[in-house]
Amino acid sequence: xxxxxxxxxxxxxxxxxxxxxxxxxxxxxxxxxxxxxxxxxxxxxxxxxxxxxxxxxxxxxxxxxxxxxxxxxxxxxxxxxxxxxxxxxxxxxxxxxxxxxxxxxxxxxxx
Amino acid sequence: xxxxxxxxxxxxxxxxxxxxxxxxxxxxxxxxxxxxxxxxxxxxxxxxxxxxxxxxxxxxxxxxxxxxxxxxxxxxxxxxxxxxxxxxxxxxxxxxxxxxxxxxxxxxxxxxxxxxxxxxxxxxxxxxxxxxxxxxxxxxxxxxxxxxxxxxxxxxxxxxxxxxxxxxxxxxxxx
Numbered sequence: 416x417x418x419x420x421x422x423x424x425x426x427x428x429x430x431x432x433x434x435x436x437x438x439x440x441x442x443x444x445x446x447x448x449x450x451x452x453x454x455x456x457x458x459x460x461x462x463x464x465x466x467x468x469x470x471x472x473x474x475x476x477x478x479x480x481x482x483x484x485x486x487x488x489x490x491x492x493x494x495x496x497x498x499x500x501x502x503x504x505x506x507x508x509x510x511x512x513x514x515x516x517x518x519x520x521x522x523x524x525x526x
Numbered sequence: 527x528x529x530x531x532x533x534x535x536x537x538x539x540x541x542x543x544x545x546x547x548x549x550x551x552x553x554x555x556x557x558x559x560x561x562x563x564x565x566x567x568x569x570x571x572x573x574x575x576x577x578x579x580x581x582x583x584x585x586x587x588x589x590x591x592x593x594x595x596x597x598x599x600x601x602x603x604x605x606x607x608x609x610x611x612x613x614x615x616x617x618x619x620x621x622x623x624x625x626x627x628x629x630x631x632x633x634x635x636x637x638x639x640x641x642x643x644x645x646x647x648x649x650x651x652x653x654x655x656x657x658x659x660x661x662x663x664x665x666x667x668x669x670x671x672x673x674x675x676x677x678x679x680x681x682x683x684x685x686x687x688x689x690x691x692x693x694x695x696x697x698x699x700x701x
Contacts, residue, residue, distance in 0.1 A: 439548075468552065470672065472672070502580055508650070
C-alpha cells in the first residue's frame, strides 16, 4: 500500500494511506503505525482522504495503532474518513473506539 | 432456499483472489448498483448500499482467509448479486476448506441431504465485546469480528457446507 507520512513541526505525525484499507494491507499499516510509536511519534493522525474502503482487518490495524499510541501517552485520531469508513465503524457497535474528525485540522487540534 | 422469483438485476463473477486486492468484488458491486438503479430496484440511499457493500466485502475477505489457506492458489470464488422486488442478495460459492471458525458450527449436525448449515448469527451485537483485552487487533478479523459486522449490516447471513464440498454464504438485505 502507498503511504505518505508528514512529520509536522509540532510533533504530530500525519499518515496518508491510499486505496483500500483491507485484509491485504492491514498488516503493513499496523507495522507502520507500531514503528512510528516505537520511534516516539505518539501523536498520530491517520488521514483517510485517499482511502476508498476500510474492512474489519483495516479497522483492526487502526485500533492497534490507537492502543499503542495511547499506551505510550499519546493518541491516534482519524481524519477525513470516507463514508464507508463511518458506516463500518458504526456497524462494529463499539462506542468511542476510534475518534474521527471531518478534517485534518480538526483532528490535529487538541491532539 | 432456492427462489423462483425473477431477479430485477443479476450480476455475477468468478473472482480469483490472489495476493492482489479483491478489486473484482468491488467492481462487481459497482456494476450491480448501476444495474439495480437502471431497473429501479434497491434503495438509492448511499448509506443503505454501503452497509450491504461492507457485508459483501467482509464475507469475501472471510472466504479468502478461510477457504484458501496461505499457499493454496488460485483462490477462486463465485459471487452473485441479485436484486428482487423487496430484497437484495449476495451469494458466495467456493470449493475450498469448510468454514469452522463459527463457534456454533461444530455443534450443528448435517441435515438429511448432507448439508451443514450454521445457525443464523444474531444481529445487534458489538463486533468485539472485549476490545480492551486484546493486544493484537489483527486477530479480530480471525475471530468472527468481521462476521458480526456483516450481520449487523444486513438482515441475514447464512453459511452452508454442501455434501459436494462447496461453501455457500448468503447475505440478504430487505427493503
